[in-house]
Amino acid sequence: MRILVLGAGGTGGYFGGRLVETGADVTFLVRERRAGQLAKEGLRIESPFGNAELQVKSLTADRIDTPYDLILLSCKAYHLTQALEDIAPAVGEGTLILPLLNGMAHLDRLVERFGSSKVLGGLCHLAVTLTGEGVVQHMSKLHRVTYGPLEEGQKARCAEIEALFSEAGFDSKCSDRIRNDLWKKWALLATLAGITCLMRSSMDAVAATERGTSYTRAMLEECVAIAGAEGFELDEKFVEGTYGFLTHKSAVQTSSMLRDIQNDAEVEADHIIGDLVARGDKAGIETPMLDMAYCHLQAYVATREARKS
Ligand SMILES: NC(=O)c1ccc[n+]([C@@H]2O[C@H](COP(=O)([O-])OP(=O)(O)OC[C@H]3O[C@@H](n4cnc5c(N)ncnc54)[C@H](OP(=O)(O)O)[C@@H]3O)[C@@H](O)[C@H]2O)c1
Structure with missing residues (x-):
């Protein structure tokens, strides 16, 4: 081959x-x-x-x-x-x-x-x-x-x-069930990227704050709702497992998107977060956490482009 x-x-x-x-x-x-x-x-x-x-x-x-x-x-x-x-x-x-x-x-x-x-x-x-x-x-x-x-x-x-x-x-x-798998990966990744970029911290640092876990929960649930609207019901075991994974006290992971921001590099903002916001809009689902993450990333992209031009 x-x-x-x-x-x-x-x-x-x-x-x-x-x-x-x-x-x-x-x-x-x-x-x-x-x-x-x-x-x-x-x-x-x-x-x-x-x-x-x-x-x-x-x-x-x-x-x-x-x-x-x-x-x-x-x-x-x-x-x-x-x-x-x-x-x-x-x-x-x-x-x-x-x-x-x-x-x-x-x-x-x-x-x-x-x-x-x-x-x-x-x-x-x-x-x-x-x-x-x-x-x-x-x-x-x-x-x-x-x-x-x-x-x-x-x-x-x-x-x-x-x-x-x-x-x-x-x-x-x-x-x-590859489309289902893709949705699971996307829901996890968008939450990880969205939260770590917004908070400029690893997930364990967010989880250790007073309300950090509630933001993680809210963003994950927005992703899950959008997947559901597109016909992909992400089961409770996945949702709770992902939430547990992202909020565990030893969840030291950050996202490659945060590393990209820290290195002043390009980010997949439209593809990973913006596309979810657009799909949420289309389905009539409110996505305040994803909206905020996307706004934050768009501001980063615009500032970076202005500086480089
Ligand atoms: N990195 C991870 O751990 C990871 C894990 C899971 C999923 N992903 C996903 O996988 C995808 C790729 O990520 P990555 O981390 O592998 O990116 P990456 O390290 O930036 O590698 C992408 C490579 O593609 C090359 N490229 C882009 N357009 C090309 C073209 N037209 N012709 C030839 N080469 C081209 C780039 O080359 P130039 O240097 O010439 O631009 C670059 O070397 C992303 O969607 C990411 O979200 C990444």
């Missing part, structure tokens, strides 16, 4: 690299700067599951000349428009696209551009970052890809991916 990984950043670099280790036929679609870094120093991964320094195949978009069987899409949401253009020459009759982005709006964009039969649902549980030196730094003992068919006819093809991933040094699961 010929695999194209768009982006050799945190997620693409990690999962793509682990596939390279198994001998899979992987090519990274990258831009000039990363292409130079990969050619000079290889793909470097530092992880509790073992470090790696790999010689990998990479190319830039102008050099794609044949379709690939599987495309792993691992860009940030704010790069999606260009990414769709860049992968287009790699999409043929039998290509499957497996996106690993958080959120959901990218699925509609992919289906609109390439057709529903070519797009799978996908998400990953991972805490990873690409350092300025180009090292993929994996920060926890979690590395799982969950993927699944968005339509019936894709089930057999998912079995091929299952066989491929089962060889790789990360956990993977083929889910027949």
Whole structure:
């Protein structure tokens, strides 16, 4: 199976690299700067599951000349428009696209551009970052890809991916309820990102304040209500488990969105929080916590852009 990984950043670099280790036929679609870094120093991964320094195949978009069987899409949401253009020459009759982005709006964009039969649902549980030196730094003992068919006819093809991933040094699961899984991940992530960005603190610090847990509860419930309005009832076990996870006194986690703000970097504000606000508006659901988080993020984005222009 010929695999194209768009982006050799945190997620693409990690999962793509682990596939390279198994001998899979992987090519990274990258831009000039990363292409130079990969050619000079290889793909470097530092992880509790073992470090790696790999010689990998990479190319830039102008050099794609044949379709690939599987495309792993691992860009940030704010790069999606260009990414769709860049992968287009790699999409043929039998290509499957497996996106690993958080959120959901990218699925509609992919289906609109390439057709529903070519797009799978996908998400990953991972805490990873690409350092300025180009090292993929994996920060926890979690590395799982969950993927699944968005339509019936894709089930057999998912079995091929299952066989491929089962060889790789990360956990993977083929889910027949991938949209439900995506909603669960999104509800958790939006609450984590929304609360940590608003409060500029890790979740344990928020939980230790007088009313912090009530804000976390309120934001999570807004996400759950929006999922419900879209036909995805997130069960009580998930909701209580997520609330417990986010408010536990040892919940030291922050979000990558907060880390991005602290590093004066771009954020996926529209995709992770703004899209939920829009879906809430459409369903007539009030979302005061998400509104506040989105306002806060939009102000950050505008201030950052004004400073950089
Ligand atoms: N990091 C995590 O732990 C994690 C965990 C779960 C989910 N996610 C989600 O996964 C997605 C990707 O996150 P990430 O952390 O992997 O981002 P990242 O480290 O910024 O990596 C994205 C990479 O995509 C590349 N890219 C973007 N557009 C491209 C294009 N047109 N052609 C070639 N390369 C392109 C970027 O290259 P340039 O340097 O050239 O811009 C960058 O290296 C996000 O939606 C995120 O929310 C991340």
